[in-house]
Amino acid sequence: MIPLSYYLILSAILFCIGVAGFFFKRDIVSIFISIELMLNGVNLAFVAFSHALHSISGNLFVFFVMVVAAAEAAVGLAIIIAVVRARQTLNVDRMDLMKL
Amino acid sequence: MHPALFFIFGGIALAGAINLLVQRAPIYSALSLVAVMGALAVLFLLLGAEFIAFIQIIVYAGAIMVLFVFVIMLLNADVPEPTRRSKVAQAIGYPVMALLLVELAGFFAAAFGATPVRTGGYLVQVAAVGQALFHEFLLPFEVTSVLFLVGVTGAVLLAARREERHGAAPRATRVHAGVPTRAMAEALSVPPNAMGGAVIEPAPQPESEPAHARAQGDGR
Amino acid sequence: MSMPTGIFILISLIKCAIALFVLLTLVAYIQLAERKIVAHIQSRVGPNRVGPYGFLQPAADAIKFILKEEVTPAAAHKLLYLMAPMISVVVALVAISVVPIGGTFHLFGYPTQFQIADINIGLLFLLGVMSLGVYGIVLAGWSSNSKYSFLGSLRGGSQMVSYELALGLALIGPVMIAGSLDLRQIVQAQSHIWYIIPEFVAFCIYLTAAFAETNRIPFDLPEAEGELGAGYHTEYSSMKFAMFFLAEYVNMVTVSCVATLVFLGGWHGPVFGPPQLQLWLPVFWFCLKVGFFLFLYIWVRGTLPRFRYDQLMAFGWKFLVPLALANVLITGVVLSVMK
Numbered sequence: 001m002i003p004l005s006y007y008l009i010l011s012a013i014l015f016c017i018g019v020a021g022f023f024f025k026r027d028i029v030s031i032f033i034s035i036e037l038m039l040n041g042v043n044l045a046f047v048a049f050s051h052a053l054h055s056i057s058g059n060l061f062v063f064f065v066m067v068v069a070a071a072e073a074a075v076g077l078a079i080i081i082a083v084v085r086a087r088q089t090l091n092v093d094r095m096d097l098m099k100l
Numbered sequence: 101m102h103p104a105l106f107f108i109f110g111g112i113a114l115a116g117a118i119n120l121l122v123q124r125a126p127i128y129s130a131l132s133l134v135a136v137m138g139a140l141a142v143l144f145l146l147l148g149a150e151f152i153a154f155i156q157i158i159v160y161a162g163a164i165m166v167l168f169v170f171v172i173m174l175l176n177a178d179v180p181e182p183t184r185r186s187k188v189a190q191a192i193g194y195p196v197m198a199l200l201l202v203e204l205a206g207f208f209a210a211a212f213g214a215t216p217v218r219t220g221g222y223l224v225q226v227a228a229v230g231q232a233l234f235h236e237f238l239l240p241f242e243v244t245s246v247l248f249l250v251g252v253t254g255a256v257l258l259a260a261r262r263e264e265r266h267g268a269a270p271r272a273t274r275v276h277a278g279v280p281t282r283a284m285a286e287a288l289s290v291p292p293n294a295m296g297g298a299v300i301e302p303a304p305q306p307e308s309e310p311a312h313a314r315a316q317g318d319g320r
Numbered sequence: 321m322s323m324p325t326g327i328f329i330l331i332s333l334i335k336c337a338i339a340l341f342v343l344l345t346l347v348a349y350i351q352l353a354e355r356k357i358v359a360h361i362q363s364r365v366g367p368n369r370v371g372p373y374g375f376l377q378p379a380a381d382a383i384k385f386i387l388k389e390e391v392t393p394a395a396a397h398k399l400l401y402l403m404a405p406m407i408s409v410v411v412a413l414v415a416i417s418v419v420p421i422g423g424t425f426h427l428f429g430y431p432t433q434f435q436i437a438d439i440n441i442g443l444l445f446l447l448g449v450m451s452l453g454v455y456g457i458v459l460a461g462w463s464s465n466s467k468y469s470f471l472g473s474l475r476g477g478s479q480m481v482s483y484e485l486a487l488g489l490a491l492i493g494p495v496m497i498a499g500s501l502d503l504r505q506i507v508q509a510q511s512h513i514w515y516i517i518p519e520f521v522a523f524c525i526y527l528t529a530a531f532a533e534t535n536r537i538p539f540d541l542p543e544a545e546g547e548l549g550a551g552y553h554t555e556y557s558s559m560k561f562a563m564f565f566l567a568e569y570v571n572m573v574t575v576s577c578v579a580t581l582v583f584l585g586g587w588h589g590p591v592f593g594p595p596q597l598q599l600w601l602p603v604f605w606f607c608l609k610v611g612f613f614l615f616l617y618i619w620v621r622g623t624l625p626r627f628r629y630d631q632l633m634a635f636g637w638k639f640l641v642p643l644a645l646a647n648v649l650i651t652g653v654v655l656s657v658m659k
Contacts (some may be wrong), residue, residue: 001102001103001216001217001218002102002103002106002216002217003212003213003214003215003216003217003219004213004215004216005208005209005211005212005213005215006106006217007106007112007130007143007147007217008208008209008212009204009205009209010110010113010114010143012201012204012205012208013114013117013201013205014113014114014117014136015204016197016198016200016201016204017117017118017120017121018117019127020193020194020197020198021121021122021204023188023193023302024121024130024190024193024278027126027177027253029126029129029130029168029171029172029175029177029295031216032127032168033120033121033122033126033129033130033133034288036160036164036168036225037117037120037133037136039139040133040136040137040160042317043140043152043156043208044140044143044144046148047144047147047152047216049147049244050149050222050224051147051148051217051222052212052215054222055282056224056228056229056232058234059149059151059224059229060229060232060233060237061106061217062149062152062254063151063152063155063229063233064117064237064240064244066155066156066159066160067159067244067248068244068247069160069164069249070164070248070251071150071244071248072112072164072251073164073167074167074251074252074254074255075121075254075255075258076159076310077167077168077259078254078256078257078258078259080171080175081171081175081258081259082123082172082258082259084175088253090126090175091181094199096254122549127400128395129460131400134455144531149442150440150441150444151441154441154444154445154447154448155444156451157448157449157451158444158447158448158451158488160450161448161452162451162452162454162484163451163481163484164447166451166454166477166481167481169455169458169459169462170458170478171472173458173461173462173470173473173474174474211494226441226444226501264619
């Protein structure tokens with residue numbers, strides 16, 4: 001028997017690690033991966049609340065988050081490919097020009 | 101049973117997340133995230149969300165992260181070259197992150213510390229998810245399908261190589277049925293008659309082997 | 321379930337051990353059967369030196385695999401190179417755990433099933449675990465740091481991700497009719513009519529996608545030996561190669577089991593005789609149907625040529641997926657009209 005707060009704290013930790021990765025990683029793919037980690041942390045909180053409140057809405061929110069994450073990954077990775085093709089680098093510090 | 105499972109898989113998720121942050125090469129970050137997702141799927145099962153747990157595996161681990169690994173492979177993304185990383189930003193950033201975490205954790209512990217979570221306390225049946233999805237949440241569901249269509253179109257448009265503009269790979273080099281054509285030899289910057297001394301006609305052949313064999317035979 | 325936890329774990333472990341033993345032996349002999357059958361299709365004799373009719377050939381192969389030298393390429397990513405075959409084989413073996421092969425029997429006085437884990441969304445579990453198999457292939461190709469491996473894994477990854485879609489969509493029709501994702505209930509719902517009859521189109525789509533999913537001829541482009549050496553496992557030797565090999569054949573068994581459960585009525589068949597026979601006959605029918613699918617795999621391998629890669633992708637995305645979607649739509653309309 002464990003309290004709901006354990007799940008929520010775990011989700012907060014995952015989210016914060018995601019935020020830290022987002023700020024401190026230097027290559028664009030890792031930054032994107034950190035965003036996915038944040039989404040996962042939030043999903044855990046949604047499911048935990050859904051369980052505690054006996055409501056199905058939390059589950060459905062997670063479903064929609066996943067769907068949007070899938071679309072986002074498709075578009076985002078396509079953008080990354082296009083950018084890397086144009087700049088020949090993954091490092092976000094080198095992507096500082098609006099125009100080639 | 102429930103606390104043990106929570107601490108095992110919560111620990112795995114935590115270790116994966118920290119590894120994600122520590123690793124420099126994106127491929128290891130991506131694989132750590134897959135481990136986090138697997139562990140989270142087990143936690144979802146503990147929370148009675150069966151459908152979400154397996155969708156997590158199918159969609160997140162099986163499709164989205166495969167896409168990530170794929171792109172990392174395609175771009176051959178290795179450890180990025182070090183650029184001037186702001187030490188000040190890190191020195192301030194990590195403590196601020198820790199502070200945010202402590203604050204969140206403190207709030208959660210205070211507000212939900214007494215709410216117990218029990219195995220089987222609330223089980224979401226797949227059928228119930230379907231019912232809710234196609235009645236209560238029908239409009240968002242349909243809107244996401246439009247979103248997907250836009251996403252697919254955008255992805256294809258963005259990732260498609262614009263050949264004519266960059267002029268890197270002219271269309272003629274596309275190989276058909278494995279026949280070594282003149283265009284292919286040119287693309288490899290080999291004179292057309294360098295392969296065994298015979299000119300290889302671009303005539304369509306059912307298999308590539310006879311073409312090679314004949315070329316070599318003529319050369320001798 | 322009212323049985324004590326200790327007994328439950330004991331029974332599960334026994335079932336795991338039996339399943340592992342049967343599966344590994346089966347894989348070894350499927351491979352022998354494959355060589356024999358393909359040999360006969362091509363008017364050869366096939367392996368016949370080791371034991372009567374080459375019956376001990378699998379043992380010889382196993383000894384060969386174990387005794388060969390392990391070669392790790394100097395430029396490989398060592399950790400991933402080591403992990404890739406393990407991921408493949410673990411994922412393949414885990415998938416089989418939810419496949420039910422018969423009714424209920426008694427062990428230590430407790431009722432239990434011919435199935436390791438009886439979970440109520442078994443089909444989703446299977447799809448989920450199968451979707452993870454692609455990691456083994458992708459990582460193997462990338463970590464070997466060799467162009468043939470890399471090309472093979474790129475092909476394998478995109479092929480498996482694409483055909484998984486058609487595979488999953490093909491299974492939706494039967495799931496809609498049965499109204500459940502529980503493999504046992506799907507089988508029980510077929511006691512009147514096997515779903516191969518109302519869902520014949522879905523069956524064809526499933527079969528095609530399953531061939532692509534397991535990287536078998538005519539869709540074995542990831543390991544096309546004529547053009548890529550051996551594809552993603554070019555750089556693997558000895559037991560690591562054997563693991564990929566094992567994973568491929570276990571995957572074949574898994575998709576055959578799913579085809580049997582979802583389309584061919586699982587363990588349904590004429591049941592008669594004394595109680596002991598009535599217990600084992602369903603298992604026999606199930607194995608017979610799975611055996612038919614495995615034979616089909618080998619038969620197709622002996623007779624069909626390999627697709628070209630662009631043809632494969634175009635076929636998957638432009639033909640199979642729309643057809644599967646149309647099938648789902650028609651099934652839904654028919655079901656709602658009949659209701």
